[in-house]
Amino acid sequence: MRTKIIRGLIAAVAAVAAAMATAPASQADTRAAGLLLGQHQNLGGSVWYFADNRADIGSAGDKASSAKNDDTVAWLLFDDKNFSDRRYCLAPRHYVKDLHYASWNFGDKISSVKRLTTSSCSGYPTF
Ligand SMILES: [Ca+2]
Structure with missing residues (x-):
């Protein structure tokens, strides 16, 4: 149970980090x-x-x-x-x-x- 929650948190943090890392770059790449x-x-x-x-x-x-x-x-x-x-x-x-x-x-x-x-x-x- 606890492991599952931690895995969920890690996935959520990774998703946010990926979004933050790619948002400005993807805007720049089209220009x-x-x-x-x-x-x-x-x-x-x-x-x-x-x-x-x-x-x-x-x-x-x-x-x-x-x-x-x-x-x-x-x-x-x-x-x-x-x-x-x-x-x-x-x-x-x-x-x-x-x-x-x-x-x-x-x-x-x-x-x-x-x-x-x-x-x-x-x-x-x-x-
Ligand atoms: Ca000024």
Whole structure:
């Protein structure tokens, strides 16, 4: 009886873990390379996709709590519109699960994004 309950729990946890692991990836897989911004931590909630520079990310602006670079080049994330104020560089394949983390305090702040021409974040602050 107890073993059965534990097995059931393990199966449930595994199912949730599988769903969490595949949800953002499957959304990204259907798109070309680009930048993903998540409304919540871990790319939860709405996921906004960017393929090129955006001077004002509009309705997604100031709402992103996670960011993932699914591109082959680096991206710059700016606190203000028109590529201004504080900025952080996100190298290819890098994933910031929580932009609110105190070390960078960048949650609910991103207002513009720029796609660089190289994969390097050299010369820019990184997370
Ligand atoms: Ca902002």
